[in-house]
Amino acid sequence: MEKRTLATLAVVLIIVGITGLVLSSGYPRFVYGGYPTGYPHQGMMGGDGFWSGMMGGGMMGGMMGGMMQMMGGNMLISGGVPYNPNGSLITLEQAKDIANRYLAAQNNPDLELADLEEWEFNFYVEYKEKSTGAKAFQMLIDKYTGNMFPEMGPNMMWNTKYMMGLQAGAMPITEEQARVYAQQFLDSRLPSTKAENGGVFYGYYHFDVKKDDKMYGMLDVNGYSGQVWYHTWHGNFIRED
Numbered sequence: 370m371e372k373r374t375l376a377t378l379a380v381v382l383i384i385v386g387i388t389g390l391v392l393s394s395g396y397p398r399f400v401y402g403g404y405p406t407g408y409p410h411q412g413m414m415g416g417d418g419f420w421s422g423m424m425g426g427g428m429m430g431g432m433m434g435g436m437m438q439m440m441g442g443n444m445l446i447s448g449g450v451p452y453n454p455n456g457s458l459i460t461l462e463q464a465k466d467i468a469n470r471y472l473a474a475q476n477n478p479d480l481e482l483a484d485l486e487e488w489e490f491n492f493y494v495e496y497k498e499k500s501t502g503a504k505a506f507q508m509l510i511d512k513y514t515g516n517m518f519p520e521m522g523p524n525m526m527w528n529t530k531y532m533m534g535l536q537a538g539a540m541p542i543t544e545e546q547a548r549v550y551a552q553q554f555l556d557s558r559l560p561s562t563k564a565e566n567g568g569v570f571y572g573y574y575h576f577d578v579k580k581d582d583k584m585y586g587m588l589d590v591n592g593y594s595g596q597v598w599y600h601t602w603h604g605n606f607i608r609e610d
Contacts, residue, residue: 449514449516450514451514452513452514458513459492459510459512459515461608461610463515464492464494464510464512465482465610467510468482468485468492468508468510472496479498479499480496480498480499480505481496481497481499482496483495483496483504485609486606486607486608487606487607487608487610488604489603489604489605489606490603490604491509491510491512491602492509492510493507493520493587494507494508494510495508495568503570504569504575505531505571506520506528506531506532507524507570508520522598522600522602523575523589523591523598524570527570527572528570528572528573529571530572533572537571537572537593540592541593542574542590542591542592544567544569544574546595547567547576547590547592548564548567548574548576548590550590550597551564551574551576551588551597553597554588554599555578555588559578559580559586561580562578562579562580562585562586563579564576565577565578565579570589573592574589574590575587575588575589576589578599583606585606586599586600586606587603588600
């Protein structure tokens, strides 16, 4: 009886695995929130040198080191209590002050605040390098507590310099190619929206998503695989500093 049960379980697991492969193979390039499920060329875990190199000695150590550097002591943690004594949400002006204080705590004169946007569920913050003009990393600010933390998604999974600590080669996918991939995704999932205002991060490209010439959302495109990752955690756009 036990052997029969194990055999049945094995068959079920095989069927589930095959089903997952079939379902994911239909959309190898697109990710709608969540974590990536597949890369168009060699697969997430390697085969093309860059990815295999990251998964070797460099990726995990560099990623952990970068994350610890960003998270260590400079996150303006409020302990989960309201930032304002009366419990009201923080304002755009307060968010800018938090973003600037975080910048000062980094003690990196080459970094500057590049963008601050208020969304329904959070404040979105970008920092960039003065010397290169390249975008450095993305942060979010909790609208209730004022806590600041690295944005999830591409910022943590694809940022080769500030999260992984790597010196990766030039991205084989150009910004124009990335824009094409971004628009293909939008045409298939969010018709009548457009990918605009590209920005270059280390390892990926960032695009605003516009609808009727108004801010609607944002997405990123991996500069090595071409995979698209749409941000689903912001809610509706409110305003920009």
